[in-house]
Amino acid sequence: MILTNVTRIDADGRSSTGRHQAGSGTETVDGSGLLLLPGLIDLHAHLREPGFEESETIATGAHAALRGGFTTVCAMPNTQPAMDAPGLVAELTARARVARGARVLPVAAITRGRAGHELADLVELAAAGAVAFSDDGDPVDDARLFRSALEYARGAGRPVFEHSQDRVLSGRGVMHEGAVSADLGLAGLSPAAEETAIARDIAIARATGARLHLQHVSTAAGIDLVRSAKAAGASVTCEVTPHHLALLDEWVAGSRRFAWEPVRGASPPQAPRGVPYDSATKVNPPLRGEADVRALWAGLADGTVDAIATDHAPHASIRKDVEYAEAAFGISGIETALSVLLMAIDARMGELSVVVRALTSGPARVLGLALTDDAIVVDPLREWTVSVEALASRGKNTPLLGRRLRGRVVAAIVDGEVRYADPAWKGARRAEAVAR
Amino acid sequence: MTAAFARRHVLATDDWSRDEIELVMDQGAAMLEVLGRPIRRTPALRGRTVVLFFAEASTRTRVSFELAAKALSADVVNITTSGSSVEKGETLLDTVRTLQALGGDILVMRHSASGAPYFVADRVSGAVINAGDGWHAHPTQGLLDAFTLRAALGDLAGKRVVIAGDVMHSRVARSDIHTLIPLGASVTLSGPPTLMPLAWRCGQAPAGVSYEPDLDRALEGADAVIALRLQRERQEAGLLPSLREYAHVWGLTEERASRMRPGAPVLHPGPMNEGVEIEAAVAHGARSLIERQVTNGVAMRMALLYLLAPAAEVAA
Numbered sequence: 001m002i003l004t005n006v007t008r009i010d011a012d013g014r015s016s017t018g019r020h021q022a023g024s025g026t027e028t029v030d031g032s033g034l035l036l037l038p039g040l041i042d043l044h045a046h047l048r049e050p051g052f053e054e055s056e057t058i059a060t061g062a063h064a065a066l067r068g069g070f071t072t073v074c075a076m077p078n079t080q081p082a083m084d085a086p087g088l089v090a091e092l093t094a095r096a097r098v099a100r101g102a103r104v105l106p107v108a109a110i111t112r113g114r115a116g117h118e119l120a121d122l123v124e125l126a127a128a129g130a131v132a133f134s135d136d137g138d139p140v141d142d143a144r145l146f147r148s149a150l151e152y153a154r155g156a157g158r159p160v161f162e163h164s165q166d167r168v169l170s171g172r173g174v175m176h177e178g179a180v181s182a183d184l185g186l187a188g189l190s191p192a193a194e195e196t197a198i199a200r201d202i203a204i205a206r207a208t209g210a211r212l213h214l215q216h217v218s219t220a221a222g223i224d225l226v227r228s229a230k231a232a233g234a235s236v237t238c239e240v241t242p243h244h245l246a247l248l249d250e251w252v253a254g255s256r257r258f259a260w261e262p263v264r265g266a267s268p269p270q271a272p273r274g275v276p277y278d279s280a281t282k283v284n285p286p287l288r289g290e291a292d293v294r295a296l297w298a299g300l301a302d303g304t305v306d307a308i309a310t311d312h313a314p315h316a317s318i319r320k321d322v323e324y325a326e327a328a329f330g331i332s333g334i335e336t337a338l339s340v341l342l343m344a345i346d347a348r349m350g351e352l353s354v355v356v357r358a359l360t361s362g363p364a365r366v367l368g369l370a371l372t373d374d375a376i377v378v379d380p381l382r383e384w385t386v387s388v389e390a391l392a393s394r395g396k397n398t399p400l401l402g403r404r405l406r407g408r409v410v411a412a413i414v415d416g417e418v419r420y421a422d423p424a425w426k427g428a429r430r431a432e433a434v435a436r
Numbered sequence: 437m438t439a440a441f442a443r444r445h446v447l448a449t450d451d452w453s454r455d456e457i458e459l460v461m462d463q464g465a466a467m468l469e470v471l472g473r474p475i476r477r478t479p480a481l482r483g484r485t486v487v488l489f490f491a492e493a494s495t496r497t498r499v500s501f502e503l504a505a506k507a508l509s510a511d512v513v514n515i516t517t518s519g520s521s522v523e524k525g526e527t528l529l530d531t532v533r534t535l536q537a538l539g540g541d542i543l544v545m546r547h548s549a550s551g552a553p554y555f556v557a558d559r560v561s562g563a564v565i566n567a568g569d570g571w572h573a574h575p576t577q578g579l580l581d582a583f584t585l586r587a588a589l590g591d592l593a594g595k596r597v598v599i600a601g602d603v604m605h606s607r608v609a610r611s612d613i614h615t616l617i618p619l620g621a622s623v624t625l626s627g628p629p630t631l632m633p634l635a636w637r638c639g640q641a642p643a644g645v646s647y648e649p650d651l652d653r654a655l656e657g658a659d660a661v662i663a664l665r666l667q668r669e670r671q672e673a674g675l676l677p678s679l680r681e682y683a684h685v686w687g688l689t690e691e692r693a694s695r696m697r698p699g700a701p702v703l704h705p706g707p708m709n710e711g712v713e714i715e716a717a718v719a720h721g722a723r724s725l726i727e728r729q730v731t732n733g734v735a736m737r738m739a740l741l742y743l744l745a746p747a748a749e750v751a752a
Contacts, residue, residue, distance in 0.1 A: 177634060179633075179640040181633070183450070183610070185550040185572030188633075188634070277555065322555075324549065324550065326549065
């Protein structure tokens with residue numbers, strides 16, 4: 001379709017308003033007030049298939065991704081069985097093709113069965129199509145094995161995505177260790193458990209010269225470590241998540257205040273108060289404090305942070321409708337990510353150009369892949385309410401349920417084809433007819 | 437008495453006002469009078485059902501609630517489970533559905549997971565009283581401690597209470613703080629740093645609460661002390677070197693207790709490890725209000741059951 005009068009922002013964050021082609025077709029659609037962005041790339045999503053199809057499938061995840069504006073998603077390998085064999089990678093790719101949602105890029109396990117004891121067949125996994133290696137969900141505790149993984153990944157031309165956590169130090173913690181955990185009587189996850197692991201991972205990466213990508217960095221000190229490693233020329237990249245850029249540890253106690261909203265008084269009236277101990281707020285790394293949130297935004301602004309990745313972690317209700325300490329970690333976030341980020345930009349937490357880069361060219365560089373022509377159309381003013389029905393993902397586990405958000409993807413174009421169009425958007429309906 | 441008790445549940449006292457706490461304490465005083473009668477029973481809750489759901493071993497608190505409910509002529513049902521629900525294959529949600537189907541006006545629950553009563557209160561129609569959840573809260577203990585201290589010291593405004601021991605893992609400490617502070621008291625926490633929440637040692641303690649690692653100094657001129665039980669597994673978890681050293685540095689001895697104002701009382705939620713966090717001579721000495729706490733506990737629980745009953749009627 002051709003959008004007139006649309007504001008296009010490219011993968012370098014440059015914007016221009018006018019007439020722009022989006023996908024194939026020559027239907028002309030009024031794009032006034034809309035944003036045309038490159039298709040977003042999510043370095044970090046859990047699609048749960050095979051093994052946990054009650055939480056998500058490749059198809060439901062790939063379609064949820066499109067609704068969130070992500071036309072490419074990296075599927076994490078913590079499936080059952082773990083993504084540790086070339087046949088599994090090929091199967092994932094085949095299923096994703098049939099699903100015709102977002103493009104799905106397989107990330108293979110670092111260790112066999114993700115058990116952390118011996119390397120998976122990394123060379124063969126790369127040949128089968130794995131774009132990166134990760135034991136995400138868990139770190140590779142064994143430093144010697146982690147070093148071997150980096151050496152092998154370097155040979156295979158792939159980055160290692162590491163979930164950096166010192167599990168001895170973090171112990172049985174279930175939320176950020178701070179004043180809120182003290183009040184609630186919940187075991188804390190020390191920020192130091194992320195920081196010491198990041199320091200170890202960077203040291204080993206520098207020793208091997210391999211490409212290390214640090215997943216979901218959530219602490220101010222973690223960002224500092226990445227910043228100084230980059231300054232020293234290490235081949236290190238990192239991502240942050242939308243929930244760590246917007247939500248706070250106080251959400252576990254029932255607050256629903258975004259990091260940029262005032263503590264009390266002027267809170268928007270539509271902001272509901274949650275119940276304390278809502279397991280939808282349980283995520284690893286945990287929601288942190290305001291100083292950490294500000295440090296993540298500063299890292300984005302100065303280029304320390306390469307990508308914003310959702311860590312979309314859908315869970316069936318049986319894994320969340322339990323005591324807080326027993327609940328699974330994870331937030332279903334791929335459909336709310338862009339709205340939350342646009343609201344943060346409105347609140348002047350960061351620049352639109354920076355956020356767009358971190359969702360497009362940044363992650364493409366981490367993967368070493370060229371950008372596609374995929375595109376999305378966004379109505380930045382469209383408001384919507386997060387609800388069980390509104391989410392296409394099988395995972396309804398988000399503390400944003402009931403919350404009104406602003407900014408909505410109205411069309412997603414993959415391979416020149418409109419694969420998702422908001423039924424309420426007239427222009428999209430016409431465009432879809434053309435695409436057929 | 438002007439204020440009415442408008443709470444539907446008693447999960448924690450962290451958002452209670454002074455008026456609400458005093459209302460419950462005054463009701464507790466009336467109940468204490470009932471307990472002093474030759475026939476310790478009133479018909480206030482006749483025809484009502486109180487369900488005691490204890491998912492964690494407890495004798496003292498359960499019996500206290502049972503006596504309280506029976507003194508009010510309520511029917512009492514006991515549901516006891518052991519171990520974590522996950523081990524048994526029955527989730528808390530399953531149990532909640534069963535409890536909801538069985539009915540019952542007031543559910544008294546004890547659970548090892550912090551926050552479990554919020555989960556339950558969100559899903560049942562009756563009133564819920566938290567009888568202890570993980571490290572989080574034990575509101576009836578907080579109320580009975582405040583009641584006991586008020587009886588001994590009078591108005592608690594301006595009084596300073598020391599809470600000594602394993603604050604980190606103590607729901608009693610949190611509920612004591614959340615009851616004593618609204619009444620105008622201040623609280624000094626004392627104990628090893630490993631048993632004290634990090635944030636509370638670093639300037640983020642709740643208003644009115646401070647930390648003094650040296651117990652001798654903490655007790656100097658204090659108006660009362662609440663000693664906390666030390667679980668022996670804290671040593672195995674690497675949180676303290678030895679029970680012997682703990683007793684030496686943080687045990688409440690007669691010598692230490694005498695640093696408080698003359699006659700300042702000693703409380704302990706029980707059960708005690710005599711010779712570890714408290715010396716036998718102190719536990720059973722003239723300052724000790726530990727047995728009073730047990731009696732007052734029944735009265736305060738009667739007060740709460742009584743005050744919650746009208747709400748239960750509406751919800752039924």
